Amino acid sequence: MTGTVQVLLGTKKGVFILESDAARVAWDLRGPYCETWPINHVIADPATGALYGAGGNAWFGPAVWRSTDGGTTWTHSSRGLAYAAGEEPVASVWSLAMGHGRLYAGVEPAGLFVSDDDGETWSHVEGLQNTPSRPEWNPGGAGLILHSLVLHPDDPKQIWVGISAAGVFHTADGGATWEPRNRGTRADFMPEGQNYPEHGQCVHCLVMAPGRPARLYQQNHCGMYRSDDGGRSWASVEEGLPSSFGFPAAVHPRDPERLFLVPLNGDTAGRYMPDAKAAVWRTDDGGGAWTAAREGLPQQNAFFNVLRQALATDRLAPAGVYFGTGSGEVYASRDEGAAWKRIAEHLPTISSVETFVATV
Amino acid sequence: MRDALPRPVCARLPALFDALFPGVERRLEVEAATVAELVDALEARWPGMRDRICDSRPEIRKHINVFVDGRRVRLDTPLAPGADVFILTAISGG
Numbered sequence: 001m002t003g004t005v006q007v008l009l010g011t012k013k014g015v016f017i018l019e020s021d022a023a024r025v026a027w028d029l030r031g032p033y034c035e036t037w038p039i040n041h042v043i044a045d046p047a048t049g050a051l052y053g054a055g056g057n058a059w060f061g062p063a064v065w066r067s068t069d070g071g072t073t074w075t076h077s078s079r080g081l082a083y084a085a086g087e088e089p090v091a092s093v094w095s096l097a098m099g100h101g102r103l104y105a106g107v108e109p110a111g112l113f114v115s116d117d118d119g120e121t122w123s124h125v126e127g128l129q130n131t132p133s134r135p136e137w138n139p140g141g142a143g144l145i146l147h148s149l150v151l152h153p154d155d156p157k158q159i160w161v162g163i164s165a166a167g168v169f170h171t172a173d174g175g176a177t178w179e180p181r182n183r184g185t186r187a188d189f190m191p192e193g194q195n196y197p198e199h200g201q202c203v204h205c206l207v208m209a210p211g212r213p214a215r216l217y218q219q220n221h222c223g224m225y226r227s228d229d230g231g232r233s234w235a236s237v238e239e240g241l242p243s244s245f246g247f248p249a250a251v252h253p254r255d256p257e258r259l260f261l262v263p264l265n266g267d268t269a270g271r272y273m274p275d276a277k278a279a280v281w282r283t284d285d286g287g288g289a290w291t292a293a294r295e296g297l298p299q300q301n302a303f304f305n306v307l308r309q310a311l312a313t314d315r316l317a318p319a320g321v322y323f324g325t326g327s328g329e330v331y332a333s334r335d336e337g338a339a340w341k342r343i344a345e346h347l348p349t350i351s352s353v354e355t356f357v358a359t360v
Numbered sequence: 361m362r363d364a365l366p367r368p369v370c371a372r373l374p375a376l377f378d379a380l381f382p383g384v385e386r387r388l389e390v391e392a393a394t395v396a397e398l399v400d401a402l403e404a405r406w407p408g409m410r411d412r413i414c415d416s417r418p419e420i421r422k423h424i425n426v427f428v429d430g431r432r433v434r435l436d437t438p439l440a441p442g443a444d445v446f447i448l449t450a451i452s453g454g
Contacts (some may be wrong), residue, residue, distance in 0.1 A: 035379050059423045059449045060380070060412040076380065077408060082416035089415035 003359035005314055006070075007322050007330065007343075008051065010039035010352035015053045017071045018344055022357075024320055024334040027343040034065045034074055040094045040147075041309055044356035051356075052119055054105060056092025064093055064105055064119045080122035081105065081113055095309070097149035100156035106146030110137060110163045112175065125175035133166070133180065133199045140164030140202050140221070147308055148206035152213050160216065160231060162206035167199045168218065168231050181231030186222040205249045205308045209256030217259050217287070219249040219308075221267060226287045237287025242274040248311035252336075253319050257286045260313065260321055260337055262306040271305050278302040280311075280321065282337050296340035297331060304329070309352035316357060324350030367393050369443040371402070374424075376449060381406045395426055396435040398445060413447060423450040 007018040007027075014032030039055035053065040053074070063076040082090055088109055095106035103115040105122065112125040128134075137144060141164075148162030157174040160181070167182040180199040187194075187201050202221035209215035216227045217237075224238040224246070238244045243263040252258035261281045265274040273279070278297035281290050304325040314320040321337040324330045328347035331340045368389045377384050384406060392398035403410035415421050419435065426433050427446040439445065 035376070059374075059376070059421065061415060061421060063411070078411045079408060082411075085416060085418060087416070089417060 003357060005316065005320065006044065006356040006358070007312075007332070008042040008044060008352075008354045008356060009324055009330065009344075009347065009350055010042045010053060010055070010309070011324075011328070011348040011350050012038050013348035015039050015042050015051075015065070015071065015074075016344075016347060018330060022316060024314075024316070024332065027332070029344055030071060032348075033067070033071055034076070037063070037065075038092070039065070039351065040092060041096050041352045041354070043096045043098060043354050045098055046356070049356060049358055050118065052096050052098075052103065054093035054096045056090075056108075062090045062093050062107060064096070064103075064115075064122075066119050077120055078122070079120065080115075080124070081107070083111065083124070091143070092145075094145045094147045095149045097151050099151035099153070102156075104149050104151070104159070106149050106161060108143045108145040109139075110144045110146040110166060112146060112149075112159075112161060114175075127171065127173075127176040128161070128169070128178055131169065131178045131180075136200070137163065137166040138200070148203065150206055150208045150216070153208075154213070158213075158230075160206060160208075162203040162218065164204070165200060165202035165221070167201040168203050168206055169199075170231055181227075182234070183232065184227075184234035184236075185218070185220055185225055188222040204247045207249050207251050207259075209251055209259075210254055212256040215256050215286075217249050217251065219246050219261060221245065224249075224261065224263075224287065237283070240290040241281060242279075242292075245271070246306075247308040248306055248323070250311040250313050250321065253313055253315040254317075255284075257284055258336075259283050259287065260311060261290075262311055262323055264305055270303070273302040273304065276300060276302050278304075278331075280323065280333070280337055280340070293333070293337050293340065295338065296333075296342075307349075307351055309354075310350050312353045312355050314355040314357050320355070322353050322355065324353045326350065367391055367439070367441045369398065369439045369441070369445055371398055371445045371447065373402075373447050374449045377409075377412070380412060381409060392439055394435070394439055395420075395428075395433055395437050395445070398439065399435065424448070425450050 009016040014036040016031030037057040041054040051067040056062040063078040113122040150160040152158035169178040225234040246263040279292040304327045310324040321333040330344040
């Protein structure tokens with residue numbers, strides 16, 4: 001296959017882009033873009049290659065940035081990306097998703113916005129704020145953030161969101177009404193006997209299996225889970241992992257049974273690589289069994305973390321897998337996660353990793 | 361009551377606006393009787409500028425300072441004719 005692969009990095013100090021040909025051996029780094037704003041998530045429109053960066057700046061507030069020339073130049077907008085006067089303002093944009101001709105943005109404090117003009121103007125999906133449990137939502141360590149946005153590939157009215165620390169919610173009517181979908185996921189931080197609430201779980205990352213919309217995976221603060229009914233019920237798949245704690249999860253581009261994780265050593269143990277040895281864990285059977293890949297990854301003194309949106313795959317065959325660290329390194333595998341190579345270092349803290357493959 | 365005559369003030373915008381609003385004039389005269397009216401005028405001239413200066417409460421952003429005659433002001437602060445209005449980014453970072 002010919003073409004280019006872009007690895008899109010959202011960092012604490014702007015957007016960076018790593019670029020390679022389809023061989024994925026040699027990488028060039030560009031950036032920083034977006035005026036070094038903290039950028040939580042960067043995605044590409046798979047149809048056009050237009051780039052969108054979501055973030056917020058301490059001085060200037062939230063915005064979604066857009067580039068239509070491969071990242072060379074960017075514009076920004078937050079028109080309509082606001083709650084009503086008097087309410088706590090939107091501080092930052094945390095997540096983006098594109099589908100069915102629309103661009104969605106998840107924000108802090110938790111809420112959902114949608115744009116029908118490529119991010120130029122935004123409308124509030126107010127139904128999520130009217131969820132009965134909304135007054136009881138509490139923030140996680142990064143704030144009350146809507147960080148996971150999963151769109152149904154065929155039904156534009158179905159959306160799943162992951163909110164820390166409110167849990168997973170689903171709408172089947174385009175956002176007018178939402179229901180919690182957390183049954184079976186633990187909240188270990190609640191009092192004994194109250195560890196399976198209807199909402200209030202600390203979901204860390206929610207992803208959908210390719211070609212199987214009812215199959216969801218979630219890395220939670222308290223365990224790793226799989227659902228085969230669109231999140232109505234969840235089953236633990238953490239047996240065999242070194243820890244029940246981690247942030248990101250990434251699906252394979254074609255195989256719904258295959259998933260990649262980067263568990264950390266535990267929420268009260270420092271939140272770095274278990275035993276300070278870096279590994280990406282993989283299942284080929286939907287979480288039944290897990291294996292660690294370590295080739296090419298540091299096996300001593302690896303005290304870094306990998307944040308919730310900082311693990312991704314590309315759509316080539318064999319699939320590439322990529323992750324970015326809190327200490328500014330990017331590791332890449334071009335053989336489905338078996339062997340790894342560091343392709344960037346000394347970057348700011350990496351918040352997100354996504355890919356875009358342009359075929360010629 | 362608002363004066364019917366034009367009330368130009370001199371507004372000075374943050375240096376970082378050069379990158380956010382290409383072609384921006386960082387020193388300009390604006391007819392405005394309050395800080396809010398000044399922001400309205402800036403928004404009309406450079407769409408999107410209001411969101412960079414103000415949040416949706418609406419208030420001047422926490423890390424943006426607007427000074428008139430050496431004092432921090434609010435959106436509802438009146439502006440005298442000829443006032444010098446400095447819109448500045450606060451010390452912030454990490």
